[in-house]
Amino acid sequence: MLVSPELKITVARQCELLSVERSGLYYKPVPKVDDTVMMNRIYDIWYKSPCFGYRRVTKVLRREGMRVNRKKVKRLMDLMGLKAIFPGPKTLLKGEHHKIYDYALRHLKCNTQ
Known part of the structure; x- marks a missing residue:
C-alpha cells in the first residue's frame, strides 16, 4: 500500500493518483553480481x-x-580479450618437395553452343 489502509483506496486507484505503474510498485531490483x-x-x-x-x-x-x-x-x-589458440588452415604453404605445375588449360578457348 502506498497510503494508509484506513482510507480504503484500492492499489490500482492509488497508483493512478500517484502516476505510478502497478508493476513498478511491486518491482524489487536484483543486485548486480560481482564477476x-x-x-x-x-x-x-x-x-x-x-x-x-x-x-x-x-x-x-x-x-x-x-x-x-x-x-x-x-x-x-x-x-x-581471451581467445583460444588453435592452428589455422595451412592451404597456402608451399612444401619443399611439391612441384608447382603450370595450368595446362590456360590458353584453351572453349566454344559452348
Missing part, C-alpha cells in the same frame, strides 16, 4: 591451457562446482 572471482578463475584456467575456448572453460568451471552459463563465460572472455 571478478569468476573472471580470475577463467583467466587461471585459460592461462594454464590457452587452447581452451569458452566451451571447455565452462566445462571446467562446472566440474569445480560453479553454476555458470556458457554465454556468460563467452561474454567475460570477450571482455578480457
